Amino acid sequence: MNSESKIRMSLLLVCSIMITSYSASAQNKVITIKNPSKINRDNELVILKRTFIEKKVGILSGEERISIRSAKGSPLFIQFDDLNDDGNWDEAAFLYSFKAQERVVLPISKSDIQIKPIIKAHVRQRIKNANDSFGLLVYADSVQAGQPNTDFTKQALPSRLTEGPAWENDKVGFRIYMDVRNIKDIWGKTTSEMMMDTVGVDPKVIYHHLDKWGMDILAVGKSLGAGSLALKVPVAGKADTLVRLGGQNMGKMVYKMIVDGPIRAVFALSYPEWNVLGDGKLASLTEQISIWGGQYFYQSQVTVKNAPKGAELVSGIVNLKSKKSALLSYGNTRALYTFDTQSENKDHLGMALMVSKTNFLGTAQTPNAGSDILNTYTLQMPIHLKAATTYRFYSAWERSDSRFKTLDSFKKYLSDEAASFNAALVIK
Numbered sequence: 001m002n003s004e005s006k007i008r009m010s011l012l013l014v015c016s017i018m019i020t021s022y023s024a025s026a027q028n029k030v031i032t033i034k035n036p037s038k039i040n041r042d043n044e045l046v047i048l049k050r051t052f053i054e055k056k057v058g059i060l061s062g063e064e065r066i067s068i069r070s071a072k073g074s075p076l077f078i079q080f081d082d083l084n085d086d087g088n089w090d091e092a093a094f095l096y097s098f099k100a101q102e103r104v105v106l107p108i109s110k111s112d113i114q115i116k117p118i119i120k121a122h123v124r125q126r127i128k129n130a131n132d133s134f135g136l137l138v139y140a141d142s143v144q145a146g147q148p149n150t151d152f153t154k155q156a157l158p159s160r161l162t163e164g165p166a167w168e169n170d171k172v173g174f175r176i177y178m179d180v181r182n183i184k185d186i187w188g189k190t191t192s193e194m195m196m197d198t199v200g201v202d203p204k205v206i207y208h209h210l211d212k213w214g215m216d217i218l219a220v221g222k223s224l225g226a227g228s229l230a231l232k233v234p235v236a237g238k239a240d241t242l243v244r245l246g247g248q249n250m251g252k253m254v255y256k257m258i259v260d261g262p263i264r265a266v267f268a269l270s271y272p273e274w275n276v277l278g279d280g281k282l283a284s285l286t287e288q289i290s291i292w293g294g295q296y297f298y299q300s301q302v303t304v305k306n307a308p309k310g311a312e313l314v315s316g317i318v319n320l321k322s323k324k325s326a327l328l329s330y331g332n333t334r335a336l337y338t339f340d341t342q343s344e345n346k347d348h349l350g351m352a353l354m355v356s357k358t359n360f361l362g363t364a365q366t367p368n369a370g371s372d373i374l375n376t377y378t379l380q381m382p383i384h385l386k387a388a389t390t391y392r393f394y395s396a397w398e399r400s401d402s403r404f405k406t407l408d409s410f411k412k413y414l415s416d417e418a419a420s421f422n423a424a425l426v427i428k
Contacts (some may be wrong), residue, residue: 001016030108032103032104033096033104033425036425037095037423043096045264046093049091057108057109059152065089067111069103076106078093091413093264095120095292095294098425120262121293122169123167125160125161125255128159140255143178143252144252145273162207165255166196167267167291169293171295173214176269180250182246185218186218188349190212191213191214195250214400219321222374224318224378227393228245228246229313229314230243230397249276251274270287276380285305286298297394298393300315303387304383314380314389317351318375321342322338332422349397349398350394352396353394357390363379392417
């Protein structure tokens with residue numbers, strides 16, 4: 001063999017070693033995710049912390065990003081979220097669908113593959129201008145204690161678009177009145193498009209009437225609406241008192257957008273000066289709300305500090321148009337639900353509050369007259385000193401999904417949700 005042939009052979013050998021080493025290295029850079037439940041799970045939210053990712057691909061500099069491919073090899077769209085406002089992303093989030101007890105292996109690498117996103121989640125707060133238009137999205141906002149609700153006999157538009165923050169995904173939407181009422185409401189959707197930046201802008205278009213996108217489907221009155229909050233407080237020598245997070249004693253209300261889609265949207269509502277019993281002893285409450293694509297619920301994580309001794313956290317479902325509630329028990333999950341012809345469109349609507357067994361203290365019903373909180377089925381939860389209390393609120397309107405046309409199919413859906421609620425994905 002001459003010198004030139006030896007050089008060629010050596011180069012081929014080096015290239016072969018490099019390719020083999022690269023292949024082995026690439027094979028090691030994977031994440032394994034298993035669905036432990038015995039049901040298919042569509043559009044599951046997968047969240048990977050930056051520290052976890054860096055153990056796989058090495059230290060990432062600044063805003064450097066990663067790519068993840070599906071089990072079939074196609075790149076996934078990933079949302080990179082900066083949760084602490086330091087300029088660098090902290091979590092990578094994506095949606096993935098799993099078959100029952102499926103285990104998938106997804107390649108992960110340092111790169112910045114650009115994929116056109118499909119917007120599946122959005123949160124917005126917009127403030128009215130002097131000319132009755134609404135400004136751009138605001139990232140932070142607050143209202144004073146005792147903020148009155150809008151008197152539509154005197155003004156055509158509220159100070160905030162649809163009276164407060166709204167959040168939505170490709171299936172359903174919600175809002176909260178940013179005033180003394182502080183009640184959550186439901187937007188029933190018949191489109192996958194994001195609508196909350198346009199609904200309510202024109203006062204001549206009534207969103208209580210069915211439109212091509214959907215409508216406001218819930219009457220809330222003086223209830224706890226669609227998962228609003230209260231405290232159940234023991235009072236010496238008297239029956240326990242149910243105190244709404246609202247009214248004059250609520251103090252100021254603070255809104256902060258944390259992340260805004262396209263896969264998930266997260267924001268926080270804070271009440272730093274809640275005079276719960278009107279005795280000057282202030283508590284504080286923070287609710288972090290998340291919504292992501294493909295689901296019919298929002299998830300709430302609530303922390304309370306300096307609550308009255310023995311207090312319990314309460315959420316609820318309005319019962320103005322439902323005949324009864326029921327409790328679903330599935331493994332370590334509990335869900336209070338209703339199903340009836342109870343939408344403002346006079347068709348079927350199912351609603352549910354879902355918690356883990358450890359966060360379930362019981363259910364009750366408020367009076368329908370003579371109280372500050374009326375017409376509500378309630379669910380009681382503990383207040384944790386060092387952790388948030390988590391619950392989900394479901395809205396299942398028959399015009400959004402044919403599964404919600406009958407009680408049996410709604411219960412089947414809710415049972416599947418309960419099965420996955422406490423069966424977290426196993427990520428390695």
